[in-house]
Amino acid sequence: MSERIKAIALLSGLDSILAVKLIQEQGIEVIGVSFTTPFFGSDNVYRTAEQLGIPLHVVDITADYIPMLLHPRYGYGKNMNPCIDCHILMVKKALELLKPLGAHFVITGEVLGERPMSQNQGALRIVERDSGAEGLLLRPLSAKLLPPTIPEQKGWVDREKLLDIRGRSRKPQMALAEKFGITEYPTPGGGCLLTDPGYAQRLKRYLSFNPTPEKEELELLKYGRHFHVANTNNAWIVVSRKKEENELIIANMHPSDYLLHLRDLPGPRTVIKGKNIGNEVLRQAAALTSRYSRKAREREMVTVVAKKPADKQAQEIVVSQAEIQNLLAELKPL
Ligand code: SF4
Numbered sequence: 001m002s003e004r005i006k007a008i009a010l011l012s013g014l015d016s017i018l019a020v021k022l023i024q025e026q027g028i029e030v031i032g033v034s035f036t037t038p039f040f041g042s043d044n045v046y047r048t049a050e051q052l053g054i055p056l057h058v059v060d061i062t063a064d065y066i067p068m069l070l071h072p073r074y075g076y077g078k079n080m081n082p083c084i085d086c087h088i089l090m091v092k093k094a095l096e097l098l099k100p101l102g103a104h105f106v107i108t109g110e111v112l113g114e115r116p117m118s119q120n121q122g123a124l125r126i127v128e129r130d131s132g133a134e135g136l137l138l139r140p141l142s143a144k145l146l147p148p149t150i151p152e153q154k155g156w157v158d159r160e161k162l163l164d165i166r167g168r169s170r171k172p173q174m175a176l177a178e179k180f181g182i183t184e185y186p187t188p189g190g191g192c193l194l195t196d197p198g199y200a201q202r203l204k205r206y207l208s209f210n211p212t213p214e215k216e217e218l219e220l221l222k223y224g225r226h227f228h229v230a231n232t233n234n235a236w237i238v239v240s241r242k243k244e245e246n247e248l249i250i251a252n253m254h255p256s257d258y259l260l261h262l263r264d265l266p267g268p269r270t271v272i273k274g275k276n277i278g279n280e281v282l283r284q285a286a287a288l289t290s291r292y293s294r295k296a297r298e299r300e301m302v303t304v305v306a307k308k309p310a311d312k313q314a315q316e317i318v319v320s321q322a323e324i325q326n327l328l329a330e331l332k333p334l
Helices: 013-024 045-052 062-070 085-099 120-132 171-180 198-211 215-219 243-251 279-291 321-328
Strands: 006-010 029-036 056-060 103-105 225-230 235-239 258-262 269-273 300-308 313-321
Touching: 006 013, 013 029, 013 103, 013 171, 013 225, 013 313, 029 085, 029 300, 045 300, 056 085, 062 085, 062 215, 085 103, 085 120, 171 198, 171 215, 235 279, 258 279, 258 313, 269 279, 279 300, 279 313, 279 321
Parallel strands: 006 029, 006 103, 029 056
Antiparallel strands: 225 235, 235 269, 258 269, 258 300, 300 313
């Protein structure tokens, strides 16, 4: 009995769904793969895989993603999105799964010319070459415009049944979606935070505070208000904005961080990151903790508790409203 040919599909938005459909139509079994990092997740891809009737493998690639993000060989897009290097890494990771999943090649929903920087002829070639996928990376939507791949050469896939979509117009994809009866699909990249100007700016500033961040620090950047105390002290302060963020902030703390809260009143949780945090920064963080509590603003004097997880004893910091004004005069949220 001949071996059943299997493909691994990088699942993201509509284009990848269409790519899967085209390959499934040729009798090839498809396995979905989705990658997660602090910047994008797989939440909405579960539904996609379910609709396509394919298994889904979700892999956290943060450990490999961070070094790439800090020094992307092909640079950033408009914000902090290193799209070409990101594609290279994802294809590389998908290739690593070929053997364990018993698959033969990788498919993506990339369309030639759809994104001028990351999906032009040169970029598609670079992704294939630098990921080590030579001949094993098939883009069904634009395949006829690209050199034949191994699956086409070996006759696993009929090249004639693949497409020649090019450019930014989404009309061919919409028509194809209609043909396949697809009405529901997620945003490509799962709403990648690296393309978000606000997050990108915060991240850039954070890298000036700590050029080698860990996963938890990148997670933390997603929540709360952030302040960089960049004068003689180099400290980073995060203040939660709502109750639900308190736990998220605590969950992504480092054991060397300070955690602050109001002693007698409801209010935010504040984290201070940095080495050799002195009294001045502690008082600034205490002022911020008071500033963002409605109840604390009504009091003349406020007591804030500060403690590192390993500290036996907490410190109490008392700040007055006048001092809070002074301490916060030059601190602006990022
Ligand atoms: S938008 Fe984000 S997830 Fe998509 S390729 Fe670019 S960096 Fe990667």
